[in-house]
Amino acid sequence: SISLRNLGMNSCSILMRNRKHSRLFSAFSNLHKGMVSEGKIEATRDELNLEPVLMNGQAFRWTKSEGDVFFGVAVGRLWRIERVDEKIIRWLVVARCSSIAAEKDESALKEYFQMDVPLVDLYEQWKAADANVTRLLENEKMRGIRILAQPPLECLLSFICSANNNIKRIS
Numbered sequence: 001s002i003s004l005r006n007l008g009m010n011s012c013s014i015l016m017r018n019r020k021h022s023r024l025f026s027a028f029s030n031l032h033k034g035m036v037s038e039g040k041i042e043a044t045r046d047e048l049n050l051e052p053v054l055m056n057g058q059a060f061r062w063t064k065s066e067g068d069v070f071f072g073v074a075v076g077r078l079w080r081i082e083r084v085d086e087k088i089i090r091w092l093v094v095a096r097c098s099s100i101a102a103e104k105d106e107s108a109l110k111e112y113f114q115m116d117v118p119l120v121d122l123y124e125q126w127k128a129a130d131a132n133v134t135r136l137l138e139n140e141k142m143r144g145i146r147i148l149a150q151p152p153l154e155c156l157l158s159f160i161c162s163a164n165n166n167i168k169r170i171s
Contacts, residue, residue, distance in 0.1 A: 037102045038092040040084070041110065047119050049144025050083055057162050058148050058155075074148075075108040076100045112149050119146065 041048075054062040054070050062072035068083040076097040084090050093105050100108075110116070123143070126133040136142050150158070 036093060036095075037105045038090070039106045041089045041091065041106070041115070042087055043089055043115065044087055044120075044144070045083075045140070046123075046143045048089065048113055048115070048146060049141070050081065050089065052141055052145050053113070053148065054081075056145070057158070059150055059158055060161065074112050074150075077105065077108070079109070081109075114146055114149050117146070119144065 050068060050070060051064065054072065055064060059072075059074075061074060062070050064070055070079075070081045071094075072079055072081075077093045077100065078095040080092040080094055082090050091106075091109055093102070096102070096105075123133070123137060127137065
């Protein structure tokens with residue numbers, strides 16, 4: 001028989017979808033809830049646009065709350081992420097797997113969003129190579145979209161689910 005553990009998943013990999021965020025936290029077991037950490041990432045919307053990245057169907061682990069606030073599970077942590085202003089994204093780790101160190105939270109989030117990729121520099125290269133990119137990037141919602149660094153199994157399952165349904169139905 002196939003178990004979640006055989007697939008490389010554990011309780012931190014499973015997020016029970018519910019519109020009530022208060023019930024979101026009850027979906028986790030084997031988590032250290034007292035070890036909360038928080039921080040900020042400097043990133044303009046052109047570098048990281050949260051809504052199109054988290055809600056576009058790449059991953060189905062994120063829920064949008066009021067304003068520009070998102071709750072989701074990634075890299076063994078339950079996150080609360082929000083855009084504070086045009087340059088700052090605030091993050092809060094609400095819970096994490098017991099084997100994960102708090103010191104690595106910020107680097108884990110940056111790796112998940114692939115913040116080491118200089119997106120604004122790439123825009124200039126793409127615009128020089130293709131006039132269609134220039135027109136596309138005139139739409140603010142199209143800027144700041146990144147590919148999430150997801151585990152291969154999660155990426156495959158998201159692809160299979162999205163191929164047989166629509167994003168709104170899955171989410």
